[in-house]
Amino acid sequence: HPLGRWPFHFHKMEDASRGSLLEGLVATECGTHAFGAHMSHGVTWQDCIAHDVQEAPFWWDTGQEVPAGEDDPPTNDNRYERCVASFVKMGDPDNQHHAFLMGAGAGNVCRGCVASEVDGGSGETSGFLWTTRSQGNWTFEDTVAHHCENGIRMWNNGSTGFTQRRFI
Numbered sequence: 001h002p003l004g005r006w007p008f009h010f011h012k013m014e015d016a017s018r019g020s021l022l023e024g025l026v027a028t029e030c031g032t033h034a035f036g037a038h039m040s041h042g043v044t045w046q047d048c049i050a051h052d053v054q055e056a057p058f059w060w061d062t063g064q065e066v067p068a069g070e071d072d073p074p075t076n077d078n079r080y081e082r083c084v085a086s087f088v089k090m091g092d093p094d095n096q097h098h099a100f101l102m103g104a105g106a107g108n109v110c111r112g113c114v115a116s117e118v119d120g121g122s123g124e125t126s127g128f129l130w131t132t133r134s135q136g137n138w139t140f141e142d143t144v145a146h147h148c149e150n151g152i153r154m155w156n157n158g159s160t161g162f163t164q165r166r167f168i
Contacts, residue, residue, distance in 0.1 A: 060103025
């Protein structure tokens with residue numbers, strides 16, 4: 001990943017980011033992730049679009065600072081509302097490819113979002129991905145994925161409070 005080249009990234013702000021609203025933003029032709037909140041709570045991404053990007057455009061920092069066998073650090077109370085990830089190209093060929101990486105934490109929401117045309121080369125792709133270390137409680141409603149190998153790919157190792165409704 002090119003250092004410092006994510007268009008919109010909240011990095012370890014914890015509660016200082018609470019109440020942030022990013023509305024109507026467009027990221028295109030990015031060589032890496034477009035939108036991310038890493039250990040930054042209470043951020044709302046509303047009506048945002050990532051088109052023609054590499055890697056996971058809507059991204060959660062996972063596993064980079066966590067000992068093996070432990071869950072990722074939580075990011076809480078974040079919301080993706082009516083966001084779109086389209087024409088997502090393969091970055092690192094050894095990684096899984098997805099449009100929305102859903103992370104660990106509580107009170108998170110993904111509502112009315114669309115994942116379209118996720119290209120994984122020869123690898124596995126998904127519109128929405130929860131990894132084995134992404135334990136958390138999510139409200140996931142009214143979402144669409146198309147032209148992805150998997151619409152949703154989820155590992156649930158005991159999380160409770162996950163709500164999924166009206167997925168196409």
